[in-house]
Amino acid sequence: MPAGLPERLPILIAPSPLLKARARAVAAGDEATVRDLLPRMFATMYDAPGIGLAAPQVGTGLRVAVVDLMPDNVQTPLTLINPEIVALSEEMATREEGCLSLPNMYAEVTRPARAKVRFLDETGARREIEADGLLAACLQHELDHLDGVLFVDHLSSLKRNMILRRLAKETRQKQDAPARRFA
Ligand code: GNR
Ligand code: NI
Secondary structure, three states: OOOOOOOOOOOOOOOOHHHHOOOEOOOOOOHHHHHHHHHHHHHHHHHOOOOEEEHHHHOOOEOEEEEOOOHHHOOOOEEEEEEEEEEEOOOEEEEEEOOOOOOOOOEEEEEEOOEEEEEEOOOOOEEEEEEOHHHHHHHHHHHHHHOOOOHHHHOOHHHHHHHHHHHHHHHHHHHOOHHHOOO
């Protein structure tokens, strides 16, 4: 029985091996796990704050993601279970992306400008959305997570390594005791 506010989950930071793994499809028997996971994923995403969160980012290897672009600052939650790309535009678009698993790192990522995605919603109903703009980028970013792909994997190895090294350095500095910071 769920009681009180959903608990926020710790977000895995790169280079966690769980972020590189392919998540498995939600199947019969996963209902209780998914029902318990979704409110926690939304709470974690809103708290971060972020506009999307994939289950592998919180250590669950299931093909589940949540998205909310908060249009006009109004919560508009979107739950994606077993999402699949049905179509991608030939036209590409470039925009700055960030990722809760690569905190404080941002880079311009080029992806198809429009995406059609098929998925099951939180009630198990089959749905399909055709997205452009930020939603198209966010959906592709979340589906990538389910295949163990991060936005830096779309960059040149030079840019990717720069970001991963900077992140490793910042993570090290945060974890070090303040007295050891300059040691
Ligand atoms: O909060 C997020 N912002 C964002 C901006 C541009 C493209 C994708 C995203 S998703 C990201 C949250 C996240 O890490 N989701 O996996
Ligand atoms: Ni991400």
